[in-house]
Amino acid sequence: MTSPATGAVVTARRPLAFITGASSGIGQALAWRMGQAGYDLALVARRGETLQAWRLSQGMDESRCRIYAADVSDIEQIVAAARSCIARQGLPDVVVANAGISIGMDTAVRGDLDVMARIYATNNLGLAATFHPFVAPMRERGSGRLVGIASVAGIRGLPGSAAYCSSKAAAISYCESLRVELRRSGVRVVTISPGFIDTPLTRSNRYAMPFLMQPSDFADRALKAIEAGDSHRIIPWQMAWVARLLRLLPNGLFDRATSGRARKAREGE
Structure with a gap:
């Protein structure tokens, strides 16, 4: 692009995405998809060396993709990573709070x-701590996307999944509260609730997983929802209908339908 005032060539700034839990699964697929769409990347995971190896394997230059090692369940670590991103790469256009754990x-x-406490520390406090450093500067700038990755599991409680289901229900409510708080600020809060995605998180499940998606297909649809600024998108669309039915199902019918369902594996099982 050429400056009309000076005639000099001005390089347009690429959008920047900050993504937690980017070392595998949904986070990694979304990082790859956003990189292909022209975003610079700030990628966060506990296993920083794993992310570095992935970046190199994808041929991503460090000028386009920087790695931050942090555990989102440690508030000071994730806040420090976010502030480092702002100092080194600038204020992101999109922040994806994706890091999460699922244990029966x-x-x-x-x-x-203690397992439940760890799940809440990652899936809930980690979500808020990821957003925290970006809220005020995004509001001041008047633009940005804060994306919370929830789950269809947050719609109703499932046997053996009390910690995970309740954490994702809380994530949905938290993002909704934040969305209303930031209304008219220019900052959009997007909640994405995946159904079953073929990732390390789901491969240990001992029950049927209808409409199972590949991570790359999920990432395509998630990016569209992010860029559209959707308030809440359930992916895939078939699971959105399942979620609506689950909400409407009377408790007695829901209890009978799910009481014999295989439980999510506990830690060590």
Whole structure:
């Protein structure tokens, strides 16, 4: 592009996406898709060396893709990574709080309460801590996308998944609250609830997974939802209909339909 005032060539700034949980699964697929769409990337994961190896394998130059090692369940670590991103790469256009864990639990087992605490620390506090450093500067700029990755599992509680389902229900409500708070600021809050995606997170599931998607297909649809600024998108669309039916199902019918369902594996199983 040429400056009309000076005639000099001006290079347009590429949009920047900050993505947590980018070392595998949904996060990695979305990072690849956004990179292909012209975004610069700020990628976060506990396993920074794994991300570096992936960046090199994809031929991504460090000028386009920077890696930040941080555990989102540690508030100070993820806040520090976010501030480092702003200092090194500028304020992102899109922040995707994707990092999450899914482990089955049994409330009768004392150790599983510690599992529940870890899930909430990652899936809920980690979500808010990821957004925190960006809210004020995005509001001041008057633009941005804050994207929370929730789950269809947040629609109703499933046996053996009390911690995960409740954490994702909380993520949906949290993002909705933040969306209303930021209304008219220019900052859009987008909630994306995946159904079953073929990732390491789902491969240990011991029950049927209807409408199972490949991560690349999910990433294509998620990027469209992000750029459209959707308030809440369930992917794939078939799971959106399942979610609507689950909401309408009376408790008695829901209980009978799910009581014999295989439980999510607990830690160590």
